[in-house]
Amino acid sequence: MEIFNNIILTIKKSxxxxxxxxxxxxxxxxxxxxxxxITLGAMVIGIFFGIIIAIIRTTYENxxxxxxxxxxxxxxxxxxxxxxVVVQLMILFFCVFASATNGIFVAIxxxxxxxxxxxxxxxxxxxxxxxxxxxxxxxSLGMNYIQTMWHIIIPQGFKISLPTLCxxxxxxxxxxxxxxxxxxxxxxxxxxxxRSRTYAPWTPFIIVAIIYLIITSIMSYFSKKLERxxxxxxx
Amino acid sequence: xRDNMPIIRVxxxxxxxxxxxxxxxxxxxxxxxxCLCIVGPSGGGKSTFLRCINGLEDxxxxxxxxxxxxxxxxxxxxxxxxxxxGMVFQHFNLFPxxxxxxxxxxxxxxxxxxxxxxxxxxxIALLNRVGLFDKKDTYxxxxxxxxxxxxxxxxxxxxxxxxxxxxxxxSALDPEMVLEVLDVMRELASTGMxxxxxxxxxxxxxxVANRVMFLENGKFLYExxxxxxxxxxxxERLKLFLSKIL
Numbered sequence: 001m002e003i004f005n006n007i008i009l010t011i012k013k014s015x016x017x018x019x020x021x022x023x024x025x026x027x028x029x030x031x032x033x034x035x036x037x038i039t040l041g042a043m044v045i046g047i048f049f050g051i052i053i054a055i056i057r058t059t060y061e062n063x064x065x066x067x068x069x070x071x072x073x074x075x076x077x078x079x080x081x082x083x084x085v086v087v088q089l090m091i092l093f094f095c096v097f098a099s100a101t102n103g104i105f106v107a108i109x110x111x112x113x114x115x116x117x118x119x120x121x122x123x124x125x126x127x128x129x130x131x132x133x134x135x136x137x138x139x140s141l142g143m144n145y146i147q148t149m150w151h152i153i154i155p156q157g158f159k160i161s162l163p164t165l166c167x168x169x170x171x172x173x174x175x176x177x178x179x180x181x182x183x184x185x186x187x188x189x190x191x192x193x194x195r196s197r198t199y200a201p202w203t204p205f206i207i208v209a210i211i212y213l214i215i216t217s218i219m220s221y222f223s224k225k226l227e228r229x230x231x232x233x234x235x
Numbered sequence: 236x237r238d239n240m241p242i243i244r245v246x247x248x249x250x251x252x253x254x255x256x257x258x259x260x261x262x263x264x265x266x267x268x269x270c271l272c273i274v275g276p277s278g279g280g281k282s283t284f285l286r287c288i289n290g291l292e293d294x295x296x297x298x299x300x301x302x303x304x305x306x307x308x309x310x311x312x313x314x315x316x317x318x319x320x321g322m323v324f325q326h327f328n329l330f331p332x333x334x335x336x337x338x339x340x341x342x343x344x345x346x347x348x349x350x351x352x353x354x355x356x357x358x359i360a361l362l363n364r365v366g367l368f369d370k371k372d373t374y375x376x377x378x379x380x381x382x383x384x385x386x387x388x389x390x391x392x393x394x395x396x397x398x399x400x401x402x403x404x405x406s407a408l409d410p411e412m413v414l415e416v417l418d419v420m421r422e423l424a425s426t427g428m429x430x431x432x433x434x435x436x437x438x439x440x441x442x443v444a445n446r447v448m449f450l451e452n453g454k455f456l457y458e459x460x461x462x463x464x465x466x467x468x469x470x471e472r473l474k475l476f477l478s479k480i481l
Binding site: 131138142151 | 341
């Protein structure tokens with residue numbers, strides 16, 4: 001019983017030292033806000049350009065048109081997926097935007113361009129999985145290629161892609177933990193700062209890990225729910 | 236014999252997939268009110284021939300005129316020509332993400348054929364005609380195969396086509412559902428709709444068609460009115476084919 005009380009006391013002390021003293025919890029709160037900002041911003045960029053690249057690549061595969069654009073897109077995907085996101089981030093921060101002072105902005109662009117490549121491939125496989133008969137049915141009604149894509153293929157492909165897309169977002173929020181490399185104070189960095197003040201590594205990093213776990217658990221809960229609902233609607 | 240111009244003129248079309256000749260120099264005319272059934276062994280090029288007529292397949296050689304417009308000429312707008320040609324597929328190809336009503340109204344609404352209300356009224360009238368009014372707000376996945384195919388026929392009718400192409404419309408159906416689809420097609424033919432039907436339903440061809448065409452190995456081997464075709468067709472290959480299936 002005494003051991004148990006001692007443990008509780010130690011944890012309390014450590015929490016007070018790492019969170020309450022000098023308002024250190026602020027590092028985590030601000031870090032969390034930055035992490036979420038970067039993730040959401042990157043998602044928006046990724047979805048927007050991801051859809052465009054996916055449509056270009058699908059169009060090329062179906063019709064052999066847009067050859068040059070397709071080449072550029074597939075080169076982009078190869079480069080982005082073949083290099084570490086940290087390296088991409090550092091190239092952006094220290095070379096391309098060398099004069100930038102807002103690390104968060106650079107991080108949003110960096111993670112956005114990175115997840116564009118992954119999201120493009122997710123959408124592309126979604127679009128390619130739609131039965132060829134759907135395109136033929138649309139075209140045989142007199143709709144042109146773009147009208148058929150817009151009204152028939154893309155809504156179905158998007159729906160199929162949604163669960164995988166959710167996984168991509170879960171991966172993305174965890175990936176943003178490397179934003180500290182370019183002087184962004186995200187959630188992970190916040191934990192690091194506290195550790196450097198208190199010299200107590202356990203508590204801040206365990207707390208950071210728990211926060212990530214809570215966020216990703218919530219996301220995967222909703223993603224599973226979404227998946228079930230989509231399944232119920234069709235077939 | 237016929238005083239009207241053909242709706243579709245097919246002039247010596249050939250279709251090759253690489254070196255494989257699927258359609259070998261076929262010519263024919265399709266006239267208004269025709270119900271042309273195309274029969275023959277599987278893999279004989281029947282479906283490909285049909286798909287060439289509305290440009291779903293490019294021909295390697297030859298010309299296809301629809302209302303005197305050459306659809307093999309890339310300069311002609313294939314989309315506006317296709318609005319005049321309905322197509323019903325073996326696997327229905329309904330749009331699974333849209334309700335039955337929306338399946339029917341999508342294309343007419345995009346082309347603003349009428350105002351939204353008139354389009355919907357027309358869709359509902361047609362659904363009533365094929366006995367599927369109560370399904371209008373459900374999704375295709377909730378329908379049986381026969382019901383799906385009836386919806387697909389209605390979908391093609393929504394565009395007021397001059398001719399409807401049927402690509403083995405009953406081949407993917409359970410036997411007990413074949414009849415309900417054939418009934419709708421029979422009724423369509425009786426209203427004078429011009430139809431080209433690729434089918435294995437010899438009973439339907441006998442009863443409804445005014446012309447029956449025999450295709451084998453991509454070659455157009457024989458054509459006649461159904462009573463001649465099925466009873467005294469003078470073609471060795473046709474006799475062999477009929478002896479196997481009848």
